[in-house]
Amino acid sequence: MPSSASAPSRARSARPGYRAVLRAPHAGRTFGAALLGRLSYGVVPLALLLAVRDATGSYSAAGAAMALFGLASVLLSPVRAALVDRYGPRRALPPMAALYSALLLAVAATARPGTAPAALAALVVAAGACTPPLGPVMRTLWRRLLPDPDLLRRAFSLDGVAEELLFVSGPLLVGLLLPLVGPAGAVVAGAALLLTGALLLVASPLAAPHPRGGDREGRQAGADGATDGGRGRRAGRLGGGRALRSAVLAAAVTGLALGALDLMVVAFAERQGRPEAVGWVLAALSVGSAVGGLGLGALDRPLPNAVRLPLFTAGLGLALAAAGLAPNLLLLGAAVALAGLFVSPALTTSYLVADEAVAPDARTRAGAWVNTAFNAGSAAGGATVGLLVGHLPLPLCFALAAAPALASVPALRTRDFGGARSRRKSDPAPDPAP
Known part of the structure; x- marks a missing residue:
């Protein structure tokens, strides 16, 4: 008869870890696609900076263009995310990624000596305004796949560490590309990474509209049950x-x-x-x-x-x-x-x-x-x-x-966060393994 001391030990060893996160249905392919696209976020800023500097011969013009790029990307991020929440990844991400990549290609094609700095800056800002929110989308898909709070915490931790490593490796990739294709070529590579990753991401079964009506249930929960500081929250509001x-x-x-x-x-x-x-x-x-x-x-x-x-x-x-x-x-x-x-x-x-x-x-x-x-x-x-x-x-x-x-x-310091083991009743159950 096993001892009582050995039972907790086996229970601890049976707890799922990072391998269980990646072995969940469709997790590996979806996460890999998201990381491929998000590598662009580490490549594009430096590549754009160097391309604009080479075209204008001015660090100040390049710095101003990149500041506007970052500003447009950051401030409009919630707007782009709202489109994904409303229409779903499969309808919202492809046109967003295609437009973003096309604008980057336009920058690469026009970043030549003699090009008006204002024209380049306009293209750079437009690209920033269209940056697809692959990180927020991936975290939303993690929640759909892993409703268990412990697995979700591991998935979010793994996602955050991987994203940070991408921002470190992106500039290194630019350094490898510069002698081969120059700054404009590095911009093209960044556009290709984003578009490829986004299309692979939406091709995953996780990105499909949920057949159980999870989104509809969530909207109903937001309309009928959830509150924001004691006030009812209508459907579509962030709360x-x-x-x-x-x-x-x-x-x-x-x-x-x-x-x-x-x-x-x-x-x-x-x-x-x-x-x-x-x-x-x-x-x-x-x-x-x-x-x-x-x-x-x-x-x-x-x-x-x-x-x-x-x-x-x-x-x-x-x-x-x-x-x-x-x-x-x-x-x-x-x-x-x-x-x-x-x-x-x-x-x-x-x-x-x-x-x-x-x-x-x-x-x-x-x-x-x-x-x-x-x-x-x-x-x-x-x-x-x-x-x-x-x-x-x-x-x-x-x-x-x-x-x-x-x-x-x-x-x-507050008590209303919803603890580590909380879960909304409106969360859809995960898809069964194929």
């Missing part, structure tokens, strides 16, 4: 209440901290006489973030979302403030890696909170709002520190960059 606002706030302060950190690391390395060390210090941030994200997904009994969100945000702020006290690059790298441990868990928890806060027919928009907040915060952090870093001591700049994350903790 989400305080939980969604907390997720957006956490993503914004995380982005602000990271946007500020990049420039502060550059300034620190230059003052140490080691500008070449910037790369490995920022690599330490990525490694720490990957370890933190995978660690969160691997936990068997994590703290509830309502506890994790302020905890990770506070940890990021404290680690960032401590990094400003580092006396040398080695300790700065260690402190930055420690800060990275909180980055991916904070973002993953933000996406989970947003996903749980809204009805099924609003999840793509909720994820897009979190993504928009992170990108907007990153841009604001970089711009603000750029104004301060030459006028204030670096330790003070680190402390000021950490302040929003620490100041947000009281606002993030």
Whole structure:
């Protein structure tokens, strides 16, 4: 007769891990397609910057064009996500991806010396306005496939770590392409990656309209049962209440901290006489973030979302403030890696909170709002520190960059997030394995 001590051990070993996430029906092909398309997000910005610079001969013109590209992409992300929520991935993503790719091809074709900078900028901005929301769509499909909260947390953790690695590898791919095809060719490669990934994604059975009417049920739940701060939420509205606002706030302060950190690391390395060390210090941030994200997904009994969100945000702020006290690059790298441990868990928890806060027919928009907040915060952090870093001591700049994350903790402490084991009754059941 087996001992009682061995039973819990076998139960723990039987708990599903990352392999179970990827073995779910259609998960591997769908996730692979999404990653292929999202690799474009790491390729296109640098390729466009270099293409516009070569065509205009001006870094300022290239920088202005890319700033507008980022602004259009970030601000219109919720609008594009709303189209996906309304019409579904199979109807909304292909035309969006085709238009985005066509505009990138137009930039590549016209990025020649003598081209008017305004014309190039207009094409670049139009492309940014059409950027398909592959990340939010993939997270919505994860929820459809994996209603179990533990598996969903692992899927979101894996998704976030993979996305971060894509943003690191994208510029490396551009570096490999430049000697072969030049900046314009790299832009074409980015367009091809996005279009191919988007079409493969919508070809997955997961992207098909759900036969059980899950979206209709979600809209009915939003109209009849769900509330937003005590008010009824009509169908089609985002809703989400305080939980969604907390997720957006956490993503914004995380982005602000990271946007500020990049420039502060550059300034620190230059003052140490080691500008070449910037790369490995920022690599330490990525490694720490990957370890933190995978660690969160691997936990068997994590703290509830309502506890994790302020905890990770506070940890990021404290680690960032401590990094400003580092006396040398080695300790700065260690402190930055420690800060990275909180980055991916904070973002993953933000996406989970947003996903749980809204009805099924609003999840793509909720994820897009979190993504928009992170990108907007990153841009604001970089711009603000750029104004301060030459006028204030670096330790003070680190402390000021950490302040929003620490100041947000009281606002993030709430009990209405919907715990790690919550699940909406309107969620459709997963498709059976073929």
